[in-house]
Amino acid sequence: MIPKNVHFEQRLRDSFLSQPMMALIGAKLTRVEPGIVDVELPFSVSLTQHNGFLHGGTVATLGDTAAGYAAFSLIPADSDILTVEFKINYLAPAIGDRVVAQGRVIRNGRTLIVSQADLFAIEGEDRKLVATMIATMMCMHGKS
């Protein structure tokens, strides 16, 4: 997929760093390619629910971020991305050293962009799919 903004990576990394919520949970942007974005989160007890697993809402936050930035990588410089809706299925408990969300665009429309994010828990050499998400994003033209 071809980005409409040649400076998409810098713009995306700046945007990520300007999100207080990402700092609060300790998420990091790793891979940034046209239509593909990975976000990583080291495990922290402060992000868990009552049973010691990462909170489902935190997992969803990561997925939404990876799916949204995958879309953001493709839009024009003078536009912004908005999450219209998403659906997430939890497939296994999110426990391990860290969680990685891999977002990729599956439909790159002018107004609507659809992304899928797969979320993996990583423990040493092991990598387990813990959730999958499909998200609809809206490109707000002229609203950067």
Added chain:
Amino acid sequence: MIPKNVHFEQRLRDSFLSQPMMALIGAKLTRVEPGIVDVELPFSVSLTQHNGFLHGGTVATLGDTAAGYAAFSLIPADSDILTVEFKINYLAPAIGDRVVAQGRVIRNGRTLIVSQADLFAIEGEDRKLVATMIATMMCMHGKS
């Protein structure tokens, strides 16, 4: 709806207090009735995205919590609740003094419980629907 555990409210409030993630974001449990649970979150800059609105993932976290505890209020004392999946639609930017998530059970099955959560942004006297969620919960019998 009739709770299967007469001490459901105490168990639910204890469970909520044991969630580090709820403490981290500053969420509070307000209403607890059989099949109906409200969760409230005072607005905080640390929970926002790059545009100053509450992060969509935080909104989803609140909705998942209200929807999940609405289901939790109805299950037997020796069981636990797991989120199978949810879908959320964002209807307006989440900005204001606080956000309230109202979860209610719409199908109370033995194994699967379906809840809906409506999320409102409150600013002074104004109350605006900012998101709605449908969630599927699983009752894990004998796994309290």
Added chain:
Amino acid sequence: MIPKNVHFEQRLRDSFLSQPMMALIGAKLTRVEPGIVDVELPFSVSLTQHNGFLHGGTVATLGDTAAGYAAFSLIPADSDILTVEFKINYLAPAIGDRVVAQGRVIRNGRTLIVSQADLFAIEGEDRKLVATMIATMMCMHGKS
């Protein structure tokens, strides 16, 4: 909600009648109000799955139709409606004399309209909620 086309009801009923799929399954348009549309389907063995219940896909077809026309009732005369996505939860087997899908708009945006549809199985005096759907619709301006 205020329709942008004063002739919305006639346009909507004409559109419904022009859908071969609605004729094939025998669905009928009943209530048409701004932002609210009911569609009804008499039970027929030809629409069932292997266990004698109405096929889940048929239930989804009805829900999509009621949700979509609820949105269609509100758009300008020179525009059309497209289903972006929907999610449906099946709550009970769809069996009875007929199924009624009640669609209503919950967010009436300029480009995106979000509807919810509740589906009821009717048997004599009994009415049972068998499914619920949330759908995102897109208004295609200037594409009637």
Added chain:
Amino acid sequence: MIPKNVHFEQRLRDSFLSQPMMALIGAKLTRVEPGIVDVELPFSVSLTQHNGFLHGGTVATLGDTAAGYAAFSLIPADSDILTVEFKINYLAPAIGDRVVAQGRVIRNGRTLIVSQADLFAIEGEDRKLVATMIATMMCMHGKS
């Protein structure tokens, strides 16, 4: 993935043939492998909506069928499959010679099975992704 019923293919093909709805729309079962099922539908005007595209509900019916049978291929002989919920995103108009739904299991649990279905419109040599679905299926043990 390893099927729990060695006769899964015969059981699955028999089940498909016993569905009146599949006969009504003219759908055919093509590929049947453990955890993977393809369903094909020749284009027919009777299945369209007002704009000449295949009705979104018909596309969803195909996806639900492929996703459901992908799960069905893995369950014990004395059990049955029920669709709990699904979400579908429409990515392009469904028009062409035929539509193929490819279902595959992404989580094979004892009680809950999660499948994804991709739907392609085929026109001559061209193949276009027109929709994608994630579905949650429930295995009803002892309910064949």
